[in-house]
Amino acid sequence: MDSRRHDSRTDPMIKRASFLLLFAVAAVGLLPGAVMAAEDGELDALHHSANAYYLDFSPLGKMQLPRIFVVQHEDGSYGLELFSSTAKAILEGGFVPELAIEEEHTEVDSLAGDDHVAAAGDGHVMDAGLYGGITLAQLEAHLHAPHGAHVVIDMSISRHLLFAWIGMAIVILIMTRMAGMYKRGIGRDTAPKGLFQNLFETLILFVRNDIAKPNLGDKTDKYLPYLLTAFFFILTCNLLGLVPFGATATSNLMVTVVLATFTFILTQLGGTKDYWMHILWPPGIPTFVKPILMPVEILGILTKPIALAIRLFANMTAGHLVILSLIGLIFSFANIFGPGAGYGVAPVSIAFALFIYLLELLVSFIQAYVFTMLSALFIGMAVAEHHHDHDEAHGDHHADHHAPSVA
Amino acid sequence: MTVFAASLLSPDAGLIVWIAITFGLLLVLLRKFAWGPITSALTQREATIAESIAQAEKALAEAKQLQADNTKARREAEAQAQAILREAREEAERLRGEEVDKTRTQIQQMQDSAQAEIEREKQSALDSLRAEVADLAVQAAEKILRANLDADRQKKIVNDFLGDLSKN
Numbered sequence: 001m002d003s004r005r006h007d008s009r010t011d012p013m014i015k016r017a018s019f020l021l022l023f024a025v026a027a028v029g030l031l032p033g034a035v036m037a038a039e040d041g042e043l044d045a046l047h048h049s050a051n052a053y054y055l056d057f058s059p060l061g062k063m064q065l066p067r068i069f070v071v072q073h074e075d076g077s078y079g080l081e082l083f084s085s086t087a088k089a090i091l092e093g094g095f096v097p098e099l100a101i102e103e104e105h106t107e108v109d110s111l112a113g114d115d116h117v118a119a120a121g122d123g124h125v126m127d128a129g130l131y132g133g134i135t136l137a138q139l140e141a142h143l144h145a146p147h148g149a150h151v152v153i154d155m156s157i158s159r160h161l162l163f164a165w166i167g168m169a170i171v172i173l174i175m176t177r178m179a180g181m182y183k184r185g186i187g188r189d190t191a192p193k194g195l196f197q198n199l200f201e202t203l204i205l206f207v208r209n210d211i212a213k214p215n216l217g218d219k220t221d222k223y224l225p226y227l228l229t230a231f232f233f234i235l236t237c238n239l240l241g242l243v244p245f246g247a248t249a250t251s252n253l254m255v256t257v258v259l260a261t262f263t264f265i266l267t268q269l270g271g272t273k274d275y276w277m278h279i280l281w282p283p284g285i286p287t288f289v290k291p292i293l294m295p296v297e298i299l300g301i302l303t304k305p306i307a308l309a310i311r312l313f314a315n316m317t318a319g320h321l322v323i324l325s326l327i328g329l330i331f332s333f334a335n336i337f338g339p340g341a342g343y344g345v346a347p348v349s350i351a352f353a354l355f356i357y358l359l360e361l362l363v364s365f366i367q368a369y370v371f372t373m374l375s376a377l378f379i380g381m382a383v384a385e386h387h388h389d390h391d392e393a394h395g396d397h398h399a400d401h402h403a404p405s406v407a
Numbered sequence: 408m409t410v411f412a413a414s415l416l417s418p419d420a421g422l423i424v425w426i427a428i429t430f431g432l433l434l435v436l437l438r439k440f441a442w443g444p445i446t447s448a449l450t451q452r453e454a455t456i457a458e459s460i461a462q463a464e465k466a467l468a469e470a471k472q473l474q475a476d477n478t479k480a481r482r483e484a485e486a487q488a489q490a491i492l493r494e495a496r497e498e499a500e501r502l503r504g505e506e507v508d509k510t511r512t513q514i515q516q517m518q519d520s521a522q523a524e525i526e527r528e529k530q531s532a533l534d535s536l537r538a539e540v541a542d543l544a545v546q547a548a549e550k551i552l553r554a555n556l557d558a559d560r561q562k563k564i565v566n567d568f569l570g571d572l573s574k575n
Contacts, residue, residue, distance in 0.1 A: 051419065068421075155421040164426055168433045175441035182448035189455070204445060224446060225438040233433060249426075254419045258426040262434075 047140075049320045051160045051252050053086050054131070054139060057245055062131050064139070065162060068155040069095075074148040086139050087132030097134075097141035164249035167236040174200060175232065207231050211373050215380035219270075223379050226266060230259060231372040238316055238364035242357065250367075251316035253309065260309035263375040268301070270383040304378050308371060315367045319360035326353040543572065 048056075055063040064085030071079050083089035090097060131139050145151045178200050186193050192201050212220045212227050234250055241248025249255050277283065279297040281290055326349045334342025547568045551561060 051422065153420050153424065155425065157425075158419070158422060161422055161425050161429070164429055168429055171433065172436060172441075175437055175445070179441040179444040182444050188448035188452050201449070205449065208446070208449070221446070225442040226434060228442055229430075229434045229437050232437075233430065252419075252422065253416055254422040255426050258423055258430060261427075262430065 048324050049248075049251055049317050051158045051254075052140060053156050053158055055159060055162070055245065055247075062139070064132055065157045065159065067095075067143070068157065069143075069145065070152045070155060071145045071149045072152050078152065079149075081145075085132055086143070087134045089143060090134050090138060091132075094146035095143040096146060097138040097143055099137055099141050159247045160249045160252040160255060163240050163247045164237060164255060167233060167240055167249060170236050170240075171229075171232045178204075203232070203235075204228060207372060211369070211376050215373075215376040216383070217380070219380075219383050223266065223270070223376070223383075226262070227372050227376055230262070230375060231368050234259065234312065234371050235364060235368035238368060239361075241316065241320065242360060242364065248316050248320065250312055251320060253313045256309040256313040259312070259371070260305035263308060263378060264301075264305035266375075267304075267378045267382045270379055272383060272385060274385070275382045304374075308374055308378075312367055312371050315363055319356060319363055322356050323353045323360070326350075326356065540572070543568065 053065050053067060055065065057063060064087060067081075067083045067086055067089045069081045069089075071081055073079060081089075081093060083093050089095045143151065143154070178197065181193075181197055182188050187197055187201065192198050207228050208220065208224055211231075212224050216223055237249040237255075240246045241251060250259075279301065280294060282293050282297065285293065329349045330342050330346045333345040547564065550564060554560070554564075
């Protein structure tokens with residue numbers, strides 16, 4: 001190629017090449033840190049996906065989150081204990097971490113002088129495996145209240161809670177901005193304007209027209225706010241898990257259980273007389289079968305939200321586990337066959353991880369859709385005004401048994 | 408490691424409470440500040456669009472009706488013009504025929520009157536000739552009677568007279 005003739009073209013090409021180079025350097029530069037972390041037994045897929053009381057900015061360090069405990073003292077009185085970090089709860093509050101037997105408690109006392117240096121990312125302290133004066137095991141451990149008191153409820157700000165709050169803030173910011181645009185008349189009297197409004201309007205209309213309306217019919221307006229909130233909250237939380245140093249609040253079973261409970265409560269509150277009749281005394285079948293079907297139907301009420309919670313949790317956890325396992329493959333190879341094998345397997349692992357990452361991006365949308373879709377379906381089945389028709393009743397049962405099988 | 412694995416599924420009452428509060432709050436806030444204005448605006452816009460389409464369709468139907476009316480009116484006008492033209496042509500034809508007839512009649516009349524004139528002239532000529540002949544006969548008879556002439560003379564007179572007569 002004649003470089004002089006392609007002068008104008010080579011410029012962006014050089015830019016792209018330099019970007020790739022930068023990326024490669026960054027990746028290679030980050031690898032030793034990750035390898036070191038892996039050697040410390042830190043890189044564990046489950047551990048990374050699980051909830052914790054710190055933000056992990058490895059290899060820069062960890063930022064501990066505030067701990068809040070509701071405790072019951074020895075005399076029976078309740079109290080609230082607040083600490084800015086787990087380290088402070090242990091070192092100043094006297095909380096006792098529940099450790100494996102081989103961990104030495106006295107070790108902490110001797111190092112109590114070292115204060116939160118690790119949180120700032122000091123490599124020296126990190127080498128010692130200390131975070132604000134406590135070990136990682138202590139940071140991860142379940143805490144017990146001192147002096148005979150016991151923790152009634154641990155209201156600490158965990159990683160997943162913080163990311164749920166970030167998700168909430170993002171959704172509120174986006175949607176109030178959207179509402180502001182509509183209030184000004186953009187999109188109401190005129191066509192929607194700009195990428196921002198068009199993008200989110202498409203999603204809102206999708207939830208309304210393709211999820212809510214087919215399932216809820218004329219009751220759409222009543223349940224649409226819930227479905228929209230659930231959709232955007234879940235979607236934002238799912239996507240936050242794909243951000244570097246981010247966490248997926250929806251990969252926590254507690255979070256999905258709460259979301260499913262909301263759907264469950266709305267379903268039961270909206271249930272018509274027909275809905276309860278179908279459960280407690282199903283029509284269109286011989287009387288002697290009815291007592292057998294009743295517990296099955298009651299079980300059915302519960303399996304729906306349980307399936308909803310587990311589906312979202314499992315889907316959002318699985319992708320991360322696969323990515324982390326693929327990355328972990330590099331270190332496994334490095335440990336077994338030497339560093340060369342680790343570097344050799346890295347491109348393959350990263351390519352696969354990238355593929356799974358893109359798949360996760362897709363799954364984030366799909367799971368937000370599926371959760372909202374099934375919520376709309378369950379609520380819709382409960383609030384629908386049935387006609388006492390055997391065929392329709394049969395159709396409903398059919399739907400009942402099929403819905404939870406959606407993965 | 409078992410601790411880590413367990414933490415993935417371990418119950419966490421605090422988180423449940425926090426998330427319930429968080430999601431409930433999000434639901435209330437968005438319902439009040441976002442979904443209301445957004446969905447009402449969308450509904451309003453959809454209604455406006457539906458109305459506009461209905462109006463456009465109505466206008467189109469009206470335009471089509473108008474066009475049909477116009478076409479019909481033009482056809483009628485054309486037909487009318489055709490009829491008028493045809494009528495005018497027929498009228499002209501009729502007038503021309505009448506004129507020809509009239510002229511023919513006039514010519515006929517003129518011919519007739521000329522014929523009659525000729526006849527009358529002929530009659531009067533004959534009458535005057537007859538009178539002349541009678542007159543001449545009388546004159547000849549008078550001459551014969553007056554002169555008392557011989558047979559030759561008489562013959563000669565009569566021949567002369569006849570000769571005169573034939574010359575006239």
